Amino acid sequence: MDYFLTEEQLMIKELSRQIAEERVVPVREELDEKEEFPWEIMNVLAQSDLFGLFIPEEYGGLGKGSLELSIAVEELSKACLGVSTTYAANALGTFPILLFGTDEQKKKYLPDIASGKRLVAFGLTEANAGSDAGGIQTTARKDGDSYVLNGTKQWITNGGEAEIYTIIALTDKAKGARGASAFIVEKGTPGFGFGKKEKKMGIRASATRELIFEDCRIPKENLIAKEGMGFIVAMKTLDSSRVGVGAQGVGVAQGAFDEALKFARQRVQFGHPIVSFQAIQHMLADMATEIEAARSLVYAVARFMDSGAKEFTKVSAMAKLFATDVAMKVTTNAVQVMGGSGYMREYPVEKMMRDAKILQIYEGTNQIQRNVIAQNLVKEAAKPK
Amino acid sequence: MNIVVCIKQVPDTAEVRINHETGTLIREGVPSIINPYDMHAIEAAIRIKEKKGGKVTAVTMGPPQAESALREAISLGVDEAVLLTGREFAGSDTLATSFALASAIKKLSADMVICGKQAIDGDTSQVGPEVAEFLGIPHIAYVRKIVELQDNSIKVERMMDEGHDVIEAQIPLLLTVVRELNEPRLPSLRGKMAAKKADIKKWGAADIEAPAEKLGFSGSPTQVKRIFTPEPRGERKMLSGSAEEMVDALIKELLQKKCL
Numbered sequence: 001m002d003y004f005l006t007e008e009q010l011m012i013k014e015l016s017r018q019i020a021e022e023r024v025v026p027v028r029e030e031l032d033e034k035e036e037f038p039w040e041i042m043n044v045l046a047q048s049d050l051f052g053l054f055i056p057e058e059y060g061g062l063g064k065g066s067l068e069l070s071i072a073v074e075e076l077s078k079a080c081l082g083v084s085t086t087y088a089a090n091a092l093g094t095f096p097i098l099l100f101g102t103d104e105q106k107k108k109y110l111p112d113i114a115s116g117k118r119l120v121a122f123g124l125t126e127a128n129a130g131s132d133a134g135g136i137q138t139t140a141r142k143d144g145d146s147y148v149l150n151g152t153k154q155w156i157t158n159g160g161e162a163e164i165y166t167i168i169a170l171t172d173k174a175k176g177a178r179g180a181s182a183f184i185v186e187k188g189t190p191g192f193g194f195g196k197k198e199k200k201m202g203i204r205a206s207a208t209r210e211l212i213f214e215d216c217r218i219p220k221e222n223l224i225a226k227e228g229m230g231f232i233v234a235m236k237t238l239d240s241s242r243v244g245v246g247a248q249g250v251g252v253a254q255g256a257f258d259e260a261l262k263f264a265r266q267r268v269q270f271g272h273p274i275v276s277f278q279a280i281q282h283m284l285a286d287m288a289t290e291i292e293a294a295r296s297l298v299y300a301v302a303r304f305m306d307s308g309a310k311e312f313t314k315v316s317a318m319a320k321l322f323a324t325d326v327a328m329k330v331t332t333n334a335v336q337v338m339g340g341s342g343y344m345r346e347y348p349v350e351k352m353m354r355d356a357k358i359l360q361i362y363e364g365t366n367q368i369q370r371n372v373i374a375q376n377l378v379k380e381a382a383k384p385k
Numbered sequence: 386m387n388i389v390v391c392i393k394q395v396p397d398t399a400e401v402r403i404n405h406e407t408g409t410l411i412r413e414g415v416p417s418i419i420n421p422y423d424m425h426a427i428e429a430a431i432r433i434k435e436k437k438g439g440k441v442t443a444v445t446m447g448p449p450q451a452e453s454a455l456r457e458a459i460s461l462g463v464d465e466a467v468l469l470t471g472r473e474f475a476g477s478d479t480l481a482t483s484f485a486l487a488s489a490i491k492k493l494s495a496d497m498v499i500c501g502k503q504a505i506d507g508d509t510s511q512v513g514p515e516v517a518e519f520l521g522i523p524h525i526a527y528v529r530k531i532v533e534l535q536d537n538s539i540k541v542e543r544m545m546d547e548g549h550d551v552i553e554a555q556i557p558l559l560l561t562v563v564r565e566l567n568e569p570r571l572p573s574l575r576g577k578m579a580a581k582k583a584d585i586k587k588w589g590a591a592d593i594e595a596p597a598e599k600l601g602f603s604g605s606p607t608q609v610k611r612i613f614t615p616e617p618r619g620e621r622k623m624l625s626g627s628a629e630e631m632v633d634a635l636i637k638e639l640l641q642k643k644c645l
Contacts, residue, residue, distance in 0.1 A: 011577050019571055049574040062574060 001292060003299055005071070012053070012068050016075035019044055024079035031082060031205035032351055035197070037161050038083050038205050045087060046116020054091060055098065059110035065306035066240070070247035070298055077251025078258070081355035082205030084251065086119075088244045089157035089206070092363070093120030095237040096166040096182050100225040105184065109164055121158035123167040123211050124234050126151070131368050133168075133234060134177035138213060140169035142227075145220050147171075147183060149213040152195070157362075159209030160194045163187045167211070168234050171227045180230030184222040191216030202354035238363060239313050243305065245363050246298040246319035249327035249356070253291045256334035256352040260284065263338045263347070274337075283337055287330045294323035314376035321369040324359035331356040386439035386536075388430040389495040390463065391486055391516065392423040394447055394454035395506045403612045410506055419454045422501025424569040425562045430499050431462040432567065433534065439496075440464045444489050446474055446482060452585050460572035460580040467493070471589040476602030479511040485600055486512070487519030488593040497539075498559040502527055513561035524559040525552050529566055 005013065023044050031038055045051060054069045055061025062068075069091060076084035094113050097105055112118040129135035138151025149169055153159075165185045172179030185192055195210025225233055261284060264275035274280050301319040305312050331353040335342035342349045360366045396415040404411050419427070430441045443458040445451050446469035455466035469485055477485065490498055498520070500513035510526070517524030529549060530542040536556070543550040544563050572580075590600055598604060622638070624631040639645045 007581075008578070011581075012574060015572060015574060015577060022571065044571060047573060048571055053574075 001296075003295075008064075009068060009071055012050075012064070013071050013075060015048055016050065016072040017078075019048060019050075020075050020079035024076065024083050028080040028083070028205070028348065028351070029345070031080070033204075035199070035204045037207050038080075038086060039161075041083055042086065042116065042119065050087070051090065051116035052114035055094070055110050055114040059106055059114060061110070061114040065302070066243055067299060067302040067306055070244055070302045073244050073247040074251040074254070074295075074298075077248040078255035080205060081248060081252050081352070081358070082203040084248055085157060085203045085206040085358070086161075088241070088248060089122065090120050090162070091244060092237065092241045093122040093158065093162065093164065093166050095240045096122070096224050096233050097184065099236055099240065100182065100229070100233050104221070105224070109184065113164065118164050119158055119162040120164045120166065121156050121162035121211075122237065123153040123156050123159075123165055125153060125155050127154050131365060134231070136168060136170060136180060138167070138169040139173065140171050140181060140183060142171065142220070143217075146217045147220060147223065149183070149185065149191070149216040149218065151213050153211040153213075155198065155208050156211050157206055157208055159207060159211055160197065161207045165192075165211065166224065166237075167213075168230045169213075171230075175228065177231040178228055180234070181227045182224035182230045182233040183218060184224060185213075185216065185218055189216055189218060201357060202351065203358050235313075239316050240305070242316040242320040242363060242369075243298060243301050245359055246294070246301070246316075246323035249320075249323035249325075249359050250291060250295045250298055252352050252356050252359070253287070253294065253323075253327045253330035256331040256349050256356075257284070257287050257291060259347065259349050259352075260287070260334035260337040260342075263341065267338075267341075280337055283333055287333055290326045290330060294326040298323050314373055314380075317364070317369040317372040317376075320363070321366050321373070324356075325366060327356040327359050328353075386433060386437045386496045387494060388433060388439065388441045388497045388499060389490050389493055390423070390426050390430045390441060390443045390458070391490075391498065391500040391512070392427065392443050392445045392454060392458060393420045393501075393504045393506075394418070394445065394451040395420045395504055405612065409609070409612075417450070417454065419457055420501050420504045420506075422503060422505070422562065422564065424501075425564055425566050426499040426501045426560075427458055427461055427463060428567045428569040429531065429560070429562055430497075431570070433497070433531075434462075434464075437534070442467060442493055442495075444469065444486060444493070446470070446477070446485050455585050456580040456583060457572070459583045460576040461570060462573070462576055465586070466583065467586045467588055469588050469593065472601075473590040473597055474601050476605060477600065478605035478607045479507075479509050479515060480606060481600055481602075481604035483512050483515030484519055484604060485593065485595060487516045488595040489588060490516065490520060492593060496557050498522075498557075500559065500561045502561045502563050510561070513559060517559035520557075520559070522557045522559055523554050524561070525554060526561040528560045528562045531566070 023041055050072055052061035053064045057063040073084050073088050097109055113120055126136050140147040140149050167183045167185050168180055170179050171181040191214045193212045198208040264280050265273050267274045298319045301315045334349045335353050341347050394417045397418040398415055402411040434441050441463045442465045443455055443463045444467045449470055452468055469489055503510035514524050525541055525543055527544040528541045529544040533540040538555055540553045543552055624634050
């Protein structure tokens with residue numbers, strides 16, 4: 001369907017697709033098997049200016065918005081969710097600086113991020129703070145001109161590979177979530193180390209590690225926003241990034257659907273290509289419809305965000321929820337359409353199905369997205385008319 | 386350093402179809418691309434520019450639609466582009482093509498000219514070296530590695546059937562390059578935006594001050610008389626086994642055929 005993309009948006013789509021087809025598809029199986037971080041592809045994305053998409057021009061970026069980022073993420077996700085997760089997590093880690101950073105912080109970090117010279121990671125989750133982000137235990141103690149960080153972040157995408165980390169830690173334990181603050185920590189800071197690389201079900205090209213802080217001292221200038229703002233920084237960051245997870249869902253679903261359709265046209269049973277059987281046709285029709293609905297929602301929400309909307313928590317949660325549930329369903333059905341072949345590693349759909357599962361879990365499980373949507377519904381209903 | 390890259394727009398297929406009546410390539414319905422070897426030439430030129438500064442200009446001769454190949458070159462990082470186009474260039478063989486390209490390059494005053502080793506449609510490998518001759522500069526063909534680049538000289542590896550030569554030459558010069566030289570990059574977004582807006586210079590015979598008799602059909606001493614698919618060669622036999630066994634079998638065979 002024609003989404004009336006601008007010429008520049010079409011350019012971004014075409015370039016991202018070219019990178020996906022020429023540089024990602026040929027290596028995705030190997031990256032998955034070896035659980036290898038896709039540095040080469042990240043370098044291609046850097047050279048192609050894609051890391052600068054959503055960063056303002058004054059800081060070396062292209063000054064585009066959520067829709068452009070979603071388009072790039074969708075195209076990369078068609079080929080490999082491990083690669084697109086690495087790329088999208090970079091944006092996730094950048095949002096705290098972009099949304100709340102001082103001009104000095106932006107000048108210091110954004111140009112390197114825009115050029116792809118330095119990768120970013122976002123550190124919120126901990127062993128006891130997943131869906132309950134308020135349960136974080138990592139602390140940041142003010143000490144003269146520094147903050148001293150202690151604690152362990154868990155399952156951090158791009159952990160170890162990134163050079164810039166935006167970290168949520170408690171500056172005032174007594175206040176709970178209201179005592180949280182956001183910080184920038186650079187790789188190589190004494191007292192900042194990494195745990196083992198996690199072994200995952202899918203998105204195995206992406207790196208997932210623990211971040212370990214042991215009396216890690218950082219300058220007080222690395223505080224993002226103000227003390228006590230950490231939870232707000234985290235929530236606004238997730239509001240901004242969620243639609244990108246939806247775009248990942250659209251991409252991987254489309255990738256799996258394309259494979260299933262191609263296969264169904266070639267596979268002959270009972271003397272006919274299986275695509276001629278109504279059982280297969282109805283599955284394909286449902287899959288295609290769901291993908292188009294998910295894409296429409298993701299693009300509409302991204303456009304709404306880019307229009308300068310201030311409050312988009314509910315709709316971004318809807319986009320993430322719907323598109324990623326579609327991704328799980330469509331990738332599962334793509335395997336089903338392809339039968340035994342779909343289950344084999346020789347074809348890419350089993351990987352897509354394994355990969356898709358994370359989308360219903362990370363950046364807020366889809367159960368949490370439903371909570372968020374419902375909370376906003378209740379809030380809206382209670383507002384005086 | 387001023388670098389000129391000669392590129393050619395070719396049909397995107399190894400299976401070139403031929404019009405048997407005219408003896409020319411059928412281009413209709415076949416998407417066009419930049420000749421793959423020329424992509425390596427563009428990459429080499431851009432890498433030199435990134436290191437040493439300067440400017441890269443892409444030049445092609447062809448029909449008006451060849452402009453899209455030049456825009457693609459700009460999206461990869463080429464700064465300027467020149468399209469030699471017009472009826473006067475039609476029917477050029479390699480000599481007339483080389484003369485036209487060399488005449489254009491003279492106007493651009495290049496320190497270095499880089500070409501792909503050959504085009505995948507014509508496969509002659511002649512145009513690069515001929516351009517160098519018309520320009521009166523040295524050339525090194527089949528470059529697989531640039532070992533060292535100084536302001537006035539260059540050291541390269543030239544690919545040979547077995548191994549390679551190391552050659553040092555003065556600048557200005559012309560290189561033709563092979564796939565082993567580098568991996569061509571993909572376009573950048575800024576490059577694509579620049580390509581859209583870029584002003585492609587369109588030059589005719591008058592712009593390059595070239596006499597008409599040296600261009601196009603009249604400047605081409607060779608003409609394609611007939612294009613055909615060669616008959617498969619006659620009887621063939623593959624020998625296998627150890628070297629000794631194969632040598633013995635070969636001698637026996639040659640003796641039988643009274644070749645020895």
